[in-house]
């Protein structure tokens with residue numbers, strides 16, 4: 001179920017919360033929507049889930065419009081950043097409601113997940129802790145077996161063990177059922193191991209969109225120590241796009257064919273060197289820098 005946002009805008013009065021967004025997420029992948037407070041992530045996800053109608057443009061799933069289209073909506077779940085439950089509802093009551101909304105709902109899965117997470121199904125959800133409410137929201141979402149999950153700050157309030165468990169179930173559903181996921185976050189590190197692609201939103205627009213496998217395969221970090229620092233040809237020869245020198249140690253980001261890097265590096269007789277993969281933060285610092293944006297002003301951890 002390919003998900004596509006086609007030139008979508010959404011304003012509240014004069015405030016353009018989302019401005020001319022084009023975004024496409026392939027089936028069976030997870031897309032990370034990153035950006036600081038007020039960037040427009042929630043609004044975009046609400047447009048993507050058909051809660052809001054785009055002022056212009058559209059959101060389609062396999063070329064079918066989502067807005068006011070119940071047959072598409074029953075395959076798409078939006079999880080709010082603050083879990084919402086009906087007043088006085090228990091998990092059991094919410095499950096009954098979800099069952100009427102989502103055609104692939106599974107009672108078996110609901111029972112298994114409630115037992116797995118240890119959430120009592122007949123206790124009022126509003127009396128539960130923040131983390132337990134979040135777990136309850138995940139139990140409902142996973143039991144609905146949607147084809148598309150839109151998750152707004154999904155891991156907020158979960159302890160590290162729960163985070164890992166929820167991420168595991170998410171990855172299983174992607175692998176086994178080809179589920180498509182979009183998850184928003186302020187936290188780069190949270191998304192590091194999870195996403196196939198990412199985009200960075202700022203002021204209602206997507207500034208940057210990237211397939212992570214594309215970057216990871218073509219960039220790496222090189223830390224290298226010399227007896228004597230090399231001349232300028234070292235930087236051009238190795239295709240170094242960013243570097244810092246401290247004493248006789250150079251830390252740099254290298255672009256290009258990583259397989260041939262070792263051979264090139266040894267030509268300069270280093271005392272020692274280390275080739276490391278880039279973290280998401282390093283990728284963004286470098287790539288956003290090229291666009292003229294300071295990543296630290298856009299993503300808050």
Ligand SMILES: Nc1ncnc2c1ncn2[C@@H]1O[C@H](COP(=O)(O)OP(=O)(O)OP(=O)(O)O)[C@@H](O)[C@H]1O
Nearest residue numbers: 012015016017035036037038039040041042043044
């Ligand atoms: N219902 C609304 N009415 C008026 N303005 C709104 C409404 N919802 C969002 N906005 C405005 O739209 C902009 C984008 O808000 P949005 O909630 O989409 O950002 P966000 O990236 O999700 O932020 P956060 O990380 O803080 O959740 C903000 O300026 C916000 O004030």
